[in-house]
Amino acid sequence: MPTAIKIENLSKAYQLGQIGTGTLSRDLERWWAGVRQKEDPFLKIGEENNQATISQTNIVWSLKDISFEIQQGDTVGIIGRNGAGKSTLLKILSRVTAPTKGSIKAKGRIASLLEVGTGFHPELSGRENIYLNGAILGMRKKEIDRKLAEIIDFSGVEKYIDTPVKRYSSGMYVRLAFAVAAHLDSEILIVDEVLAVGDAEFQKKCLGKMKAVSNNEGRTVLFVSHNMAAVKSLCSSGILLKNGIIQLIGNATDIVSAYLKGDSESENRKMFDGGYNNEDFNLKEISFNPKGETFNAILDEYQEIEINIKIDIKQMAERRKITFVLNNEEGEPIFTFSHSSSGISLKNGFNHLICFLPKGFLNVGTYYLSFYLIQDSKESIFIEKDIISFGIQVGERGIGSWMGNEPGFIKPIFNWQSIN
Amino acid sequence: MAEEAWDLIIEEHAGIFDLKLREVWHYRDLLLLLVRRDFVSFYKQTILGPLWFFIQPLFTTIIYTFVFGNLAGISTEGLPAPLFYMAGITAWNYFAECLTKTSTVFKDNANLFGKVYFPRLIMPMSIVISSLVRFGVQVLLFFLMIAYYVIKGVPLHINAFVFLFPLLVALMALLGLGSGMIISALTTRYRDLIFLVSFGIQLLMYATTVIYPLSEALKKYPQYSWLFSLNPMTPIIETFRYGFLGRGTFSWASLGICTLVTLCIALIGIFIFNKVERNFIDTV
Numbered sequence: 049m050p051t052a053i054k055i056e057n058l059s060k061a062y063q064l065g066q067i068g069t070g071t072l073s074r075d076l077e078r079w080w081a082g083v084r085q086k087e088d089p090f091l092k093i094g095e096e097n098n099q100a101t102i103s104q105t106n107i108v109w110s111l112k113d114i115s116f117e118i119q120q121g122d123t124v125g126i127i128g129r130n131g132a133g134k135s136t137l138l139k140i141l142s143r144v145t146a147p148t149k150g151s152i153k154a155k156g157r158i159a160s161l162l163e164v165g166t167g168f169h170p171e172l173s174g175r176e177n178i179y180l181n182g183a184i185l186g187m188r189k190k191e192i193d194r195k196l197a198e199i200i201d202f203s204g205v206e207k208y209i210d211t212p213v214k215r216y217s218s219g220m221y222v223r224l225a226f227a228v229a230a231h232l233d234s235e236i237l238i239v240d241e242v243l244a245v246g247d248a249e250f251q252k253k254c255l256g257k258m259k260a261v262s263n264n265e266g267r268t269v270l271f272v273s274h275n276m277a278a279v280k281s282l283c284s285s286g287i288l289l290k291n292g293i294i295q296l297i298g299n300a301t302d303i304v305s306a307y308l309k310g311d312s313e314s315e316n317r318k319m320f321d322g323g324y325n326n327e328d329f330n331l332k333e334i335s336f337n338p339k340g341e342t343f344n345a346i347l348d349e350y351q352e353i354e355i356n357i358k359i360d361i362k363q364m365a366e367r368r369k370i371t372f373v374l375n376n377e378e379g380e381p382i383f384t385f386s387h388s389s390s391g392i393s394l395k396n397g398f399n400h401l402i403c404f405l406p407k408g409f410l411n412v413g414t415y416y417l418s419f420y421l422i423q424d425s426k427e428s429i430f431i432e433k434d435i436i437s438f439g440i441q442v443g444e445r446g447i448g449s450w451m452g453n454e455p456g457f458i459k460p461i462f463n464w465q466s467i468n
Numbered sequence: 469m470a471e472e473a474w475d476l477i478i479e480e481h482a483g484i485f486d487l488k489l490r491e492v493w494h495y496r497d498l499l500l501l502l503v504r505r506d507f508v509s510f511y512k513q514t515i516l517g518p519l520w521f522f523i524q525p526l527f528t529t530i531i532y533t534f535v536f537g538n539l540a541g542i543s544t545e546g547l548p549a550p551l552f553y554m555a556g557i558t559a560w561n562y563f564a565e566c567l568t569k570t571s572t573v574f575k576d577n578a579n580l581f582g583k584v585y586f587p588r589l590i591m592p593m594s595i596v597i598s599s600l601v602r603f604g605v606q607v608l609l610f611f612l613m614i615a616y617y618v619i620k621g622v623p624l625h626i627n628a629f630v631f632l633f634p635l636l637v638a639l640m641a642l643l644g645l646g647s648g649m650i651i652s653a654l655t656t657r658y659r660d661l662i663f664l665v666s667f668g669i670q671l672l673m674y675a676t677t678v679i680y681p682l683s684e685a686l687k688k689y690p691q692y693s694w695l696f697s698l699n700p701m702t703p704i705i706e707t708f709r710y711g712f713l714g715r716g717t718f719s720w721a722s723l724g725i726c727t728l729v730t731l732c733i734a735l736i737g738i739f740i741f742n743k744v745e746r747n748f749i750d751t752v
Contacts, residue, residue, distance in 0.1 A: 144583065146747050155473070162583045172505060183501045184584055186586065189501075
């Protein structure tokens with residue numbers, strides 16, 4: 049496959065703080081430095097875009113020395129936390145702003161969808177806006193004429209096509225806007241988080257269209273999203289940005305895992321080196337892992353999850369049991385569970401217990417476990433709230449499925465029967 | 469390996485003389501659609517609709533006739549006062565509209581420019597053309613007034629210089645566009661200029677021969693004649709009046725200088741605009 053986009057040493061600097069106050073004197077200073085062929089005093093190299101620390105200079109490098117290539121026909125997901133440089137990269141790619149250093153070379157037209165409905169005029173009708181928006185995105189009038197019927201059909205707003213768009217519901221507005229964008233003939237398509245809008249059915253249509261665009265038509269798609277499920281199911285490869293530099297390039301699944309791991313505050317294993325050591329017990333370890341994998345793996349919504357507890361019980365094991373309460377992020381208890389319900393009891397000395405959460409039991413989210421040591425089924429002799437937290441991530445969902453969160457904390461798989 | 473053929477190269481610096489005219493040509497449909505949008509959205513949900521294009525110059529003419537013609541008694545070189553003012557206002561309005569609208573083009577379209585790329589030059593060009601539509605309507609009103617006075621038997625000396633009209637329109641458009649683009653480029657960093665433009669254009673009108681004839685001004689202030697010849701709008705309006713109404717101060721020399729100045733301003737404007745366009749979104 050030939051290269052579609054080649055990015056070399058791309059950097060972009062932004063000025064921090066207030067722009068406008070003292071700019072004249074600063075501009076003169078920069079201009080004077082330029083005249084003397086000195087280095088720009090406000091573009092000192094060596095600053096990394098770390099939003100947590102206060103920068104020494106007034107310049108922040110939103111992108112620093114980025115280089116990569118994208119093959120033709122690839123669907124590439126670009127992910128990273130807020131402020132990682134995703135938007136800046138997209139802005140430069142779509143020529144909204146110019147790079148401070150470096151270059152981008154591309155084959156074919158680039159069409160970018162940083163926002164749907166850019167340039168829509170509320171007073172104009174849907175049809176007029178199709179023409180206007182199409183032209184803004186780089187289509188010729190003839191091209192739009194040819195595709196008009198198809199665009200209107202895709203948008204699903206035929207009935208209102210001659211009504212001013214200010215009378216549209218926000219859903220209709222977005223559908224019409226995406227319909228125009230989806231019919232662009234550019235070789236390279238850049239899409240930014242358009243899926244954040246619209247209902248489930250429309251999201252399905254969008255993703256389906258994007259998949260078709262890259263698979264059937266051999267066009268290159270760059271997709272920026274915070275929705276890991278969408279990235280996983282749509283993209284073949286991915287780029288993980290962090291603080292303006294590339295952290296990882298690889299296949300989409302690996303990139304998503306790396307992102308989620310770096311992102312989540314929860315640890316899947318906690319070793320308690322004597323932290324909980326008293327005359328009754330010594331708690332050594334609690335860990336989580338998907339069935340058949342280690343605690344290094346990401347826990348996702350479709351897996352069977354194992355909870356391992358390693359503990360030394362020092363006395364009266366027969367009268368005692370370990371009980372956990374599972375809390376959600378808001379601290380609300382969801383359910384309580386204990387090994388005693390399976391008829392398993394503790395013994396004095398070392399115990400290694402495994403609890404199996406059935407497949408797909410927990411919904412996506414972050415959960416906290418509270419640890420209780422109960423005596424004679426009535427008295428708590430030790431309580432530690434939120435002893436460990438863990439996150440359940442979205443799994444890979446099929447193209448066309450809902451990519452957002454489903455309501456509820458658990459989504460148990462029940463037995464069903466059909467009686468005809 | 470052979471050098472690969474790239475269709476698009478985005479780099480740190482663009483060539484200053486790279487005006488991307490081929491791209492502008494590709495986007496010509498957008499230009500027309502933007503003009504149409506401006507025109508349609510202007511009178512949507514109004515009762516009088518396009519009539520508003522008439523009302524503003526008509527009332528201004530009436531006020532000027534009353535204040536400057538009757539109260540102040542400023543000479544109109546023997547022309548009927550409404551006709552004299554109408555000529556000045558029509559021409560001046562076109563220039564003023566081109567300039568003020570172009571000068572805020574980056575600010576007004578920051579949202580659009582921040583989201584999608586198209587040759588930015590399209591935007592000021594569409595402003596000049598949509599203002600031209602308005603100007604055309606007002607010129608029509610001006611012609612109706614000429615016809616009215618001709619039928620009433622007022623002697624008007626329409627002469628061959630009316631054929632300079634297209635040139636005058638082009639000069640006004642270029643002048644408004646050029647100076648507007650220079651200001652627009654500066655306003656992305658220094659917002660102060662926006663305030664300057666809004667009242668500066670008013671003051672500039674009084675420095676131009678809109679409400680008084682050049683001959684009168686030269687008679688009163690002969691020592692400042694160089695000041696009048698510096699203002700490129702003065703020969704344009706004088707020539708406009710001279711061609712249609714037969715009165716005014718016309719000389720090929722001043723029109724020639726005006727043309728040169730206009731071309732320079734337009735070129736500087738385009739180059740500055742092109743330079744600023746690449747990064748303005750970071751500062752606007």
